[in-house]
Amino acid sequence: MSIELLSALVTGAALFGVGVYGALSQTNLVMIMMGVELMLAGALVNLVAFWRFLHPDTPAGQMFVLIVMTVMAVEMAVGFGVAIARFRARGSVEMEEASELKG
Amino acid sequence: MSLIATTILAPLSAMVLILLLRRIPAALALTGAGIGLIASLGLLSGAFHATGEALMLPGLPGLPLRLAATPLTALLSSLVAVIGGLVLVYAVGYMSRDPERPRFFATMLLFVSAMQTLVLAGDWVLLLAAWELIGLCSYLLIGFWYRRPGVRAAATRAFLVTRSADLGLYLAVFILIASTGTSDIETTLNTGGSTAVVAALLLLVAVMGKSAQTPLHDWLQRAMAGPTPVSALLHSATLVAAGAILLIRTAPMLPPEALLMVGIVGGITTVVTGLIALGEGDLKRLLAASTSSQYGLMLVAVGAGVPLAALLHLIAHAAIKSSLFLGAGVFQHSRGSTLLAELGGVGRAKPRVFLGFVLSALALAGIPPLSGFFSKDAIIAATLASSNAPLLGPLAVAGTLLTGAYMARALRILWHGDGTTRKVAGLGWMGSGLAGLVALAAGLGSAFPAIESLLGARLPEGTLAQVLGLGAASGGLLLGWSVRGRRLLGPLWPWAQQGFAIAGGLDTWVVRPALAVARGCEGLERRLYDGVLATGRLGLGIGRAVRYSDEQGIDRLISALVRGTVDLGARARRLQSGLIHRELAITVVGTALIFATMLITLLAS
Numbered sequence: 001m002s003i004e005l006l007s008a009l010v011t012g013a014a015l016f017g018v019g020v021y022g023a024l025s026q027t028n029l030v031m032i033m034m035g036v037e038l039m040l041a042g043a044l045v046n047l048v049a050f051w052r053f054l055h056p057d058t059p060a061g062q063m064f065v066l067i068v069m070t071v072m073a074v075e076m077a078v079g080f081g082v083a084i085a086r087f088r089a090r091g092s093v094e095m096e097e098a099s100e101l102k103g
Numbered sequence: 104m105s106l107i108a109t110t111i112l113a114p115l116s117a118m119v120l121i122l123l124l125r126r127i128p129a130a131l132a133l134t135g136a137g138i139g140l141i142a143s144l145g146l147l148s149g150a151f152h153a154t155g156e157a158l159m160l161p162g163l164p165g166l167p168l169r170l171a172a173t174p175l176t177a178l179l180s181s182l183v184a185v186i187g188g189l190v191l192v193y194a195v196g197y198m199s200r201d202p203e204r205p206r207f208f209a210t211m212l213l214f215v216s217a218m219q220t221l222v223l224a225g226d227w228v229l230l231l232a233a234w235e236l237i238g239l240c241s242y243l244l245i246g247f248w249y250r251r252p253g254v255r256a257a258a259t260r261a262f263l264v265t266r267s268a269d270l271g272l273y274l275a276v277f278i279l280i281a282s283t284g285t286s287d288i289e290t291t292l293n294t295g296g297s298t299a300v301v302a303a304l305l306l307l308v309a310v311m312g313k314s315a316q317t318p319l320h321d322w323l324q325r326a327m328a329g330p331t332p333v334s335a336l337l338h339s340a341t342l343v344a345a346g347a348i349l350l351i352r353t354a355p356m357l358p359p360e361a362l363l364m365v366g367i368v369g370g371i372t373t374v375v376t377g378l379i380a381l382g383e384g385d386l387k388r389l390l391a392a393s394t395s396s397q398y399g400l401m402l403v404a405v406g407a408g409v410p411l412a413a414l415l416h417l418i419a420h421a422a423i424k425s426s427l428f429l430g431a432g433v434f435q436h437s438r439g440s441t442l443l444a445e446l447g448g449v450g451r452a453k454p455r456v457f458l459g460f461v462l463s464a465l466a467l468a469g470i471p472p473l474s475g476f477f478s479k480d481a482i483i484a485a486t487l488a489s490s491n492a493p494l495l496g497p498l499a500v501a502g503t504l505l506t507g508a509y510m511a512r513a514l515r516i517l518w519h520g521d522g523t524t525r526k527v528a529g530l531g532w533m534g535s536g537l538a539g540l541v542a543l544a545a546g547l548g549s550a551f552p553a554i555e556s557l558l559g560a561r562l563p564e565g566t567l568a569q570v571l572g573l574g575a576a577s578g579g580l581l582l583g584w585s586v587r588g589r590r591l592l593g594p595l596w597p598w599a600q601q602g603f604a605i606a607g608g609l610d611t612w613v614v615r616p617a618l619a620v621a622r623g624c625e626g627l628e629r630r631l632y633d634g635v636l637a638t639g640r641l642g643l644g645i646g647r648a649v650r651y652s653d654e655q656g657i658d659r660l661i662s663a664l665v666r667g668t669v670d671l672g673a674r675a676r677r678l679q680s681g682l683i684h685r686e687l688a689i690t691v692v693g694t695a696l697i698f699a700t701m702l703i704t705l706l707a708s
Binding site: 020023024025026027029032095096098099100 | 680681682683684687688691
C-alpha cells in the first residue's frame with residue numbers, strides 16, 4: 001500500500017472520528033447535522049482514495065462519489081428545513097428537549 | 104244399554120264421578136250401587152223367565168270377551184249387588200268421620216264393579232282381568248289406613264299370597280285355552296282326561312289362595328287391618344268368595360281325583376281354621392278365621408259332588424258373615440277396639456245390634472229356620488251321599504260343631520261384662536245396612552227352593568243329615584257357651600293361637616322367599632344405581648381434571664406468553680427515548696460491536 005493511499009485513509013478516518021464525536025457530543029440540531037456531514041465527508045474521502053489509487057481507469061467510483069454528494073446536499077436541505085420549522089414552532093433547536101417522536 | 108253392561112258400568116261410572124267431583128261421595132256411591140242392583144235384579148228375573156242375556160265385546164284377536172247372564176251368574180251377580188249395596192249403606196255411617204271418604208267409596212265401587220265382571224264373565228280372559236282387579240282393590244282397601252302401623256305389611260301380605268296362588272289360575276287357564284282353542288268358559292268345561300285333572304288341581308291352588316284355605320289361610324286374618332265394611336264385603340260376596348265361585352262354576356269339569364283333593368283341602372281347612380277361631384282373641388280375626396272355615400265347608404260340598412249345596416251356603420254365608428262384620432264394626436266403634444278382652448258386655452250396651460249379631464251367629468251355626476240351617480244341612484247330606492262319605496262326612500260334621508262352638512264363645516264374651524259404651528256416630532246408616540243384611544241372613548232359606556228350581560238341580564236330603572247337622576250345631580253352641588275356649592282346646596290352645604303355623608307357616612314358604620327376592624332385587628338395583636353413580640362421578644372427575652389442566656396448563660402458558668410479550672414491549676419502549684443523541688450513541692455502539700465481531704472472525708479464520 002502506498003504512502004499516499006495510507007495518508008488519505010488516515011485523513012478520512014480522522015474526519016469520520018471528528019464527525020462521530022460532533023454528532024454525539026452536540027445537542028444543537030445544526031451542530032449534529034454538521035457532525036453527520038463530517039462523517040459522510042470522511043467516508044467520501046475513503047471512497048475517492050480507493051478509486052484514485054486502486055482503480056483510476058473506471059468511472060464508476062467518480063460517479064458514486066458525485067451521487068453521494070448530491071444526496072448530501074439534499075439531506076442538508078431537508079435537515080435545515082426541519083431545524084427552521086422546529087425553531088419557528090418551539091424557539092429552540094436543542095435536541096435534549098425534543099422527544100416527541102419517542103415510541 | 105243392556106242390563107249386563109249397566110250392572111258393571113253403573114258402579115264404575117259412579118266411581119269415576121266420585122274421583123272427578125271429590126264431593127258427595129256417599130250419595131254418588133249409593134246411586135251407582137243402586138242402579139247396578141236394579142240391573143242385576145233385572146238379569147235375575149230374566150233368568151227366571153229363561154231369557155238369558157249375553158254380550159260379546161271385541162277383545163284380543165281370536166279371543167272375544169264374553170259376558171253371559173246364565174241363571175247361575177245372574178244369581179251371583181244379584182248377590183254381589185245386594186250385599187255390596189247394603190254394605191255401602193252401612194259404610195256411609197261407618198266412615199262418616201273419615202276425611203278420605205272419596206277414596207274409600209271410589210275403591211269400594213271399583214271392587215263391586217270388578218266383582219260383577221268376574222261373576223258375569225263368560226270368558227277366561229275377562230275373568231282373569233277381573234280376578235286381578237279384585238286382588239288390586241283388596242290390596243288398596245286393606246291398606247286404606249296405610250298410615251297406621253302394620254297395615255301396609257298386612258296389605259302386602261294379602262296381595263303377595265293371593266298373587267302367588269293366582270299363578271295356578273294363570274297356568275290352568277293357559278292349559279284350558281291351549282287344549283280347547285277357545286276362551287269360552289262353557290266350552291272349556293267339556294275338557295276331560297288328564298288335562299282336566301292338571302287344570303283342576305291348578306285351579307284348586309288359586310282357589311286356596313283366594314278363599315284362604317289351609318295352608319294359605321293366614322293372610323285373611325291379617326287382612327282385618329282394613330276398615331270393617333271392607334272386611335264385610337271382602338269376606339261375603341267378593342274377594343274370598345271369588346275362589347269358591349270359580350270352583351262352583353268349573354265344577355262340571357272337575358274329575359273325581361280333583362274332587363277328592365278339593366274335599367280334603369276344604370275339610371282340613373274347616374277344622375283347622377275352626378280351631379283357630381276358637382282360640383282367637385280378636386273379634387274380627389275370629390270372624391276371619393270363621394270365613395276360612397265356612398269356605399272350607401263349601402269346598403267339601405264341591406268335593407262331595409254337589410256344587411249347588413256350596414252355592415247355597417255361599418249365598419247364605421254372604422249375608423250372614425257381612426251382617427256379623429257390620430255388627431262387629433258397631434261394637435268396634437263403641438269401644439274403640441276389636442279385642443275380645445275389651446269388648447266384654449258390649450252386647451248389653453247395644454241390645455238391638457246384639458240381637459242382629461245373635462241372629463246371624465245362630466244362622467251361621469245352622470239353627471232352623473235361619474238360612475244357615477238349610478245350606479249346612481245340604482252340605483252334610485251331600486257328603487253322606489257321596490262316594491267319599493267316610494272321609495268327608497266327619498269333617499263336615501266337625502266343621503259344623505266348631506262353628507257353633509266359636510260363635511257361642513264370641514256371644515258369651517260379648518254378653519258378659521259391664522255394659523259401658525260411648526256414643527257412636529252414623530248409627531242410623533249403620534243400623535239400616537245391618538238390618539237389611541240380618542233380614543237376609545235370617546230369611547234367605549225360604550228362597551232356596553226357588554233357586555233350586557231356577558238352576559234345575561235338586562239338593563240331596565236325608566233325615567240322618569238333618570239330625571247330625573242339628574245335633575252338631577246345638578252341641579257346639581252349648582259347648583261354646585258353657586266351656587271356656589282354653590279348656591275346650593286343651594293342649595291345642597297355644598298352637599291354635601299361633602294359627603297352626605307349620606314350620607313357620609306361610610311366612611317360611613311364601614312370604615319370606617318373596618320378600619327375599621324383593622330384597623335381592625333391591626340390592627341389585629342399589630348396586631346398579633351405585634355403578635351408575637360411580638360412572639357419573641368418574642366422568643365428573645375427568646371433566647374437573649381437564650378443566651384444571653386447561654386453567655393451569657394451557658391458559659397459564661398463553662397468559663405467560665402474553666405477559667412476556669407485553670414485558671418485552673415495555674422494555675423495548677424504554678430504549679426509544681426519542682432523544683437523537685442517545686439513539687445515535689446506541690447506533691454507534693452497535694456498529695462498533697458489529698465491527699469488533701467481524702474483526703475477531705476475520706482474525707480467527
